[in-house]
Amino acid sequence: KKETYIFKGNRLIVREGGFFSDHETELIIRNITQVWMKLPFIEGKIFHTGNILVEAAGSADTEISLLSIENIEGVYKNLILIMEEQGFKLKRDKLIQQEVPNGTGVFFEIGFNYLRGLIGLIFMMVVFSFLLAQINPIYSVISIFFLSGLFLTAFIFNYLNLKRRTYYLYKDMIEYSKVFFSRHYSFIPMENLANCEITQTFLEKVFDLYDIKLSCQGAQNKILFKNIANGKQFKTNIDKLIDETPSLVGTKGREKEIKEDDK
Secondary structure (H helix, E strand, O other): OOOEEEEEOOEEEEEEEOOOOEEEEEEEHHHEEEEEEEEOHHHHHHHOEEEEEEEEOOOOOEEEEEEEEEOHHHHHHHHHHHHHHOOOOOOOOOEEEEEOOOHHHHHHHHHHHHHHHHHHHHHHHHHHHHHHHHHOHHHHHHHHHHHHHHHHHHHHHHHHHHHOEEEEEEOOEEEEEEEOOOEEEEEEEHHHEEEEEEEOOHHHHHHOOEEEEEEEOOOOOEEEEEEEOOHHHHHHHHHHHHHHOOOOOOOOOOOOOOOOOOO
């Protein structure tokens, strides 16, 4: 209940604390590198609330979480307006490229990751089947179907979770969306994007796919888009936009910084 989020001038302030302490985190709007809006499935359906995550560059990478916010989409849109007042251009001006993860690449990526799990599953099936067969053979058959179904369900959910992602490259921003059970939306301002590089694993070379790594101004974390078919063109377009867009990190906002104490 002590946690409070304040939009004040050119800053976003979070005040929080425990029983015997108080803590304040301040983020300069012009240093924002990425914004997330996350709508958890159960929380969103029952309470109609969601979370906003704001990442920014500074003397150290800053991350602020606005948790369980009512009218989450309204707050998200309001944050975009505040960023525009501080110099960001977030109009979704001219869609240049749209990409989704390649289904074949996602399938084999998950498949290789699940190989170790498959070995463990087989071991469990053998042990459970042996133990349950001592009680009743039908229990052994049920356990095999249950564990196999559990493994297959996890594989399908993981596949759909990765496949239901879309990346939009606009002239002034990169936007990301994932709509499965939970809904995730994110945008990266072009002003504070520093670098784009592409890499390929052995499997991706086979299918001519690419991973795209984005670096933001003053931020150490890299943003990764995996299994992209038109990775080279995506990089070319982003590099051109980075060259054309001046950075806002470390620059002063147009509004005067408010120095009065909060009421």
